[in-house]
Amino acid sequence: MTSYLPLHEGWTLSGGDVSGVAAAVPGCVHTDLLAAGRIEDPYLDENEKKLAWIGRTDWEYRTTFRYEPGDGRADLVCDGLDTVATVTLNGVELGRTYNMHRGYRFDVREALRDGDNELSIRFESAYSYAEAQRDRLGDRPNAYPEPFNFIRKTACNFGWDWGPTLVTAGIWQPIGLHRWSTARLAEVRPQVTVAGGTGTAEVRVRVERETPGPVTVAATIAGERVETTTEADEAVLTVTVADPALWWPIGYGEQHRYDLDVTLTGADGEPLDSWSRKVGFRSARVDTTDGAFTVVVNDVPVFVRGVNWIPDDVFANRVTRERLETRFRQAIDANVTYLRVWGGGRYESEDFYDLADALGLMVGQDFLFACAAYPEEEPFATEVAAEARENVVRLASHPSLVMWTGNNENIWGHEDWGWKQDLGGRTWGAGYYFDVLAGICAEEDPSRFYWPGSPWSGREDKHPNDPAYGTTHIWDVWNTDDYAKYREYRPRFVAEFGYQAPPAYATLRRALSDEPLAHDSPGMRAHQKAGNGDAKLQRGLDAHLPQPRDFDDWHYLTQLNQARALSLGIEHFRSLRPYCMGAIMWQLNDCWPVTSWAAVDGDGRKKPLWYALRRSFAPRLLTVQPRDGGLALVAVNDSAQPWVLSATVSRRTLAGSAEAEVALGATVAPGAATTLPLPAELATAGDPTAEVLVAEAGEQRAWWFFAEDRDIAWPSPKYDTTVTEAGAETHVTVTAQTILRDLTLQADRLDPAAEADEAGVTLLPGESATFRVRGAATLDPAALTARPVLRCVNDLT
16 A cells, blocks of 8 residues: 655745745745745835845755654655755755656655654755856857756746746645555556547556566546556556547537546555546547648537636746636636647646646647757756656646647747857757657657647748748737738637736736836836837837827726737637637736736736637627728637527718618528628728728627727717616616727726626617626725726727
8 A cells, every 4th residue: 555644844944044934835935935024025016126036045945754664665755846956864865856847756765764854955046057057058049038948947937028037946846755565556647539439548557666576457437447467567458438428628518527547456456556537538639731720629620719828826836726717717708718838837737637627628738948949968858858758647638638839939939030040050959849749749648639839830841930831929910010910811820929918907006006107117117028018018009099198098098909909810810710720819817917918917807808808709709800802791600509690780970870781691600700791881981080880690799990099080978877786796887978989997996806797898879888896895986987997998089
């Protein structure tokens, strides 16, 4: 039998001028120092800059535990050490670690004592190690002036264009003493597939032995059991299940899962070890025929309505299962079906993948390489292979995982960002992406798709970011061009595209003490990490919107512009179905309060972008798109049922009167987009600054504006409001007397806990909308219905 003693109590932390601070395990130095009152919150104001010394300090964790000798083997199991660590037990060095992204196991029988034992883990500064490796191997190109590519550690700990530079250290995953005898299950790797109505669980087991002799390995699923007795160190058991209920992505069917149990017993039938997971029967592949990139689940092509995922907090110990579930439900409520785990972060947790399995979110996991050239020399070659193999095996049982990707933007960077000349022939990671990782996936996870990079065209003779082949990233829109340029692209699959905006007002006020708050006040500057970020935000405002008069205007308009940019891109990409089969916006979440591309900010509040995603990612989408010099109504149907469309499209004055109108109908097949050209009398405005196009089909509505807001003759807004209490909600009903463009209720300005159920609503004269506000007890009706809480574009005129 096996036993496990967690070693999570009694730790102290020392380093620099810090001595004997109580330490939480799992955890990290920053959160320990914060809990002890030794540092200020690194997320507030400009505190991040004051804490750079932490990442450049060596740290030591110590604890004492009691041990009673017994038969068999005793291993110290370290699931995750961040990062360069020396592990010592009772003065005996057990080993050294160099990789945050993998676990380590040490045989400690010779070092253990009867009674009290002292365990010490000393962490060398990540900077010291990485800079020494850089000096030894020669520098490599990098998107940021930090050495993150010379250490196997979360890259964005060293700062990113949305993240703080907070270089962590610590025992970030569980640690404990594992006692076992005879043999143990060192590795279980199931491949769960389905074909022709038969489910197959091929379970490969690796056994570590303390003593030789026969052992019996058994696997059970859905009432079917297979066992084998072996004296070898590996066994493969194949269990078949007739007509299993399938696992489907959300929106396509149920997320059926089965318990898979693996047991190890000795020759005398004594239980030695066991392993259990919930698994799902499903087939998943990616069709790359003729440049396409189409995810196919259970033989159904799926348009990926996706978001990019970054670590939800710099400090991993703060990301609980409950927090993950909240974030996942925010994604699902925005009609998201896919999470791409970005390569500058972490291999995500069992909780992450179990929740994705249960909720039906598809996941793509990047291997952890991002925006830099990576050395392929030792010790990195060995560490990369070890971390990849461990995590592929760990995650192979999850039906939500549909693909592995070799890196983020490194193949593209090598081609376009001047790396070739800077490298001078030095290694940069190609061997990992095209050979090592591909080989590990083929060996350990052969049923799952592997793609060398994001972006990647799939062909050596094509540019790695060629939109017509494979996956593409679109960043000229944010960096140099207006977001209307999205419509110039005809991509097969967009794995990254995005636009910035500040977080919610309540998030800013919690994090910043700036008085007055301004887009360029000290705290705002410290929480804007993108190069020339404010200038790019201003360029976007100049192209589309009236000039802001103050910070309240700037905040509302930049958030609105972000929502519009992503809606325009998503709806364009979806209108190209089936040529384009995926849009993964950058990004769902933030790891701290910051001006960024996120839809949900660092305090978990939804930006207006989130509401725009919910509309633009809806399974049934109605959108007006430019086509062949005119306009067309495009109906996109991602649902499983035909959509019998009956739409009315009208060209109206800003006062609401119809200048032209037509009825259109079509039946849109499941998984299809139907394009209906609009007649010239609708597609051409008599006065572009005073007319709009509106298409309606049931509760679906799509708008087309013939001119930019800055040029439109908006009337001053007039409306009536009523505020009523409805149980735990406050209902704010707005009835328009004039057109109201992108009406938004920023309830968090009155109460940080308050949240409205809608944002960005456009009303014609005579129409009403009701905002349901949750989370707050009592809100002032007058404040709820006035600037700066209730906003629309034409309140700037």
